[in-house]
Amino acid sequence: MANELSLLNNIRPEIRAMSAYHVPDATGFIKLDAMENPYGLPDDLKAQLAQRLADVALNRYPVPTYDALARRLRDYAQIPDAFGLMLGNGSDELIHLLSMAISKKGEKVTILAPSPSFVMYRMSALLNHVNYVEVDLRQTERDFQLDVPAMVAAIALHRPALVYLPFPNNPTGGEFARADMLAVIEAARQVGALAVVDEAYQPFANHTWMGELATFDNLLVMRTVSKLGLAGVRLGYMAGRADLMDELNKVRPPYNINVLTEAAVGFVLEHAHVLESQAAQIRATRAVLFDGLSRLKNVTPFQSHANFICARFEDGDATFEALKARGILVKNMGKAHPMLHNCLRLSVGTAEENHALLTALAATGLP
């Protein structure tokens, strides 16, 4: 027993104090908990993709510059050649690599982000000995917005190395006002901080910051193909000033994108219109779902520019359990932040899935 204990003692205490990232078993459920695209690829594309993957040389290491994939991503996301690009095994990996790159031995380095926002920002800071400062959002009538005076004051006080701005935000779903984003990016610039705009939900949003890379030299724009419909292949990418990206690319494991991912994303981007029309479909059904939620008694959906809707219920826990008992899995956010008390995060599914969700909500008998 003493031996066992000392073995576990080799693990950093802050890691032992953490709970593992829990993903519930969704077998048999209508799965509306993880912001996945509910539509698969059409059968003809699947067959072509299978052929493309069959031709991949699995015995060879990837070519670590990933030139062909980078070219496709630049064309797709309209990233000018003057800016650098970095690929990650999902944007989760990019978030970790950013923390790793800014963490300095024996020096207090800070990442600052609004709260509630994406949980990986905090996790990556913790794992890389980086201080993490959160600034609460403010709840408005329709959604959650940046508290600009509080953000600007916290940036001046903590002088972070990096500020995250998820746009749209997860788990609240909305876009932050443009003037507020500009004020925070500028405040970050004034203390020499990187401003990372996380556009994981860009396919469902109204605006992108990619076109503003030239305006702010501290701006990095991060994207992923996950929410677009390729969550399983794991590919994120980030664009920014070339010299910065050159440095950041040094911490990237050289073969972090496997050859199957490289081939699959390359292929799908040749047919990007398929995923784009699915995204358009999701935006349209999001409006129907929002409308349906608004009509239910004592449910407050918050405005969304993503492929999910954050909504407040009278009793979030009871509603979560009642949906689960009816075979629908959503994400209970009630404990994630005081501001999310009684809130559930509902992914936008197919029209049928959304209808099943609304029907189940009406049938729970809960107010």
Ligand SMILES: *Cc1c(COP(=O)(O)O)cnc(C)c1O
């Ligand atoms: C889902 C999500 C990501 C992570 O995406 P992956 O590329 O799948 O790792 C990053 N940021 C936000 C805000 C997200 O919601």
